[in-house]
Amino acid sequence: MSLDFESIRxxxxxxxxxxxxxxxxxxxxxxxxxxxxLFFKCENFQKVGAFKARxxxxxxxxxxxATARRGVATHSSGNHGTALARAAKLRGIPAHIVMPLNSATxxxxxxxxxxxxxxxxxxxxxxxxxxxxxxxAKTGATLIHSFENEDVMAGQGTAAxxxxxxxxxxxxxxxxxxxxxxxxxxxxxxxxxxxxxKVIAAEPEKADDAAQSFRAGRLIHTEKKFxxxxxxxTNVGAPTFAIIQRYVDDIVTVSEEAIISAMRTIWExxxxxxxxxxxxxxxxxxxxxxxxxxxRVAIILTGGNVDLDALPWMRETGIVKA
Numbered sequence: 001m002s003l004d005f006e007s008i009r010x011x012x013x014x015x016x017x018x019x020x021x022x023x024x025x026x027x028x029x030x031x032x033x034x035x036x037x038l039f040f041k042c043e044n045f046q047k048v049g050a051f052k053a054r055x056x057x058x059x060x061x062x063x064x065x066a067t068a069r070r071g072v073a074t075h076s077s078g079n080h081g082t083a084l085a086r087a088a089k090l091r092g093i094p095a096h097i098v099m100p101l102n103s104a105t106x107x108x109x110x111x112x113x114x115x116x117x118x119x120x121x122x123x124x125x126x127x128x129x130x131x132x133x134x135x136x137a138k139t140g141a142t143l144i145h146s147f148e149n150e151d152v153m154a155g156q157g158t159a160a161x162x163x164x165x166x167x168x169x170x171x172x173x174x175x176x177x178x179x180x181x182x183x184x185x186x187x188x189x190x191x192x193x194x195x196x197x198k199v200i201a202a203e204p205e206k207a208d209d210a211a212q213s214f215r216a217g218r219l220i221h222t223e224k225k226f227x228x229x230x231x232x233x234t235n236v237g238a239p240t241f242a243i244i245q246r247y248v249d250d251i252v253t254v255s256e257e258a259i260i261s262a263m264r265t266i267w268e269x270x271x272x273x274x275x276x277x278x279x280x281x282x283x284x285x286x287x288x289x290x291x292x293x294x295x296r297v298a299i300i301l302t303g304g305n306v307d308l309d310a311l312p313w314m315r316e317t318g319i320v321k322a
Contacts, residue, residue: 040299055181060084067142071088077104097111100120173199179235186300200248201244204227261286265282274302
């Protein structure tokens with residue numbers, strides 16, 4: 001894997017016309033509560049409502065014309081599938097998205113809106129991968145993996161490039177980790193632009209394979225339990241883990257209660273919608289897993305695609321729909 005800063009810079013040039021340069025927001029109330037200067041990179045305002053638009057767009061527009069004409073394929077129950085469908089539509093090529101039968105209706109509709117072909121399958125990783133391989137064999141489409149793809153990682157790293165261009169003298173950069181594509185791109189970009197910056201990732205305690213792997217110095221895959229941060233249930237990949245070992249300073253874990261509390265705090269204080277996965281880094285600050293006092297801290301809010309009929313605090317308090 002040869003992900004480097006030059007490839008991230010090239011990705012930014014390639015995709016800038018197809019994505020938003022998202023805002024960086026601050027909150028004096030959250031700064032005071034945590035004794036730090038916090039800068040929130042709002043990828044919840046991104047195309048398709050998540051940072052995934054960056055990586056998918058870079059991967060699709062990196063293909064040569066002959067390869068692109070055969071289309072692209074992936075397996076995804078969420079934002080990557082939507083992002084790939086959109087990128088393929090922008091380039092005018094076919095997209096085949098394998099989705100589990102239990103995918104959220106809102107996510108299925110999002111993929112459909114961009115004209116992709118959806119192939120439904122049973123909700124387990126082995127079946128998803130087999131179904132995707134079958135589609136590729138039949139169509140000649142190119143697999144665009146959600147994180148084990150260098151062009152995807154480079155695209156995700158463009159969020160950190162914008163962040164460090166917009167906010168000088170950061171001490172710490174934070175993002176959540178699932179498969180590790182965003183963290184890989186973020187870490188390479190951040191350390192290249194500001195070598196002394198610390199890069200720390202956060203994940204749910206119930207999906208802590210990345211933290212376990214980081215501590216052990218070897219890849220450990222775990223059976224994932226339920227977590228409200230469903231976008232982070234994926235095990236970290238081997239290509240991304242190699243980059244993480246080289247560039248990342250720490251990976252911490254947070255409780256489900258802290259994720260819900262952080263998500264609600266961001267909604268109520270900053271008046272923006274973020275999904276549970278996006279709230280995980282701030283949850284790490286809330287639970288004092290990271291010392292941020294006196295520091296300038298950047299947090300990538302990864303997305304804002306939420307099922308408004310199933311908000312976690314509504315379930316907690318017993319509030320139900322009429």
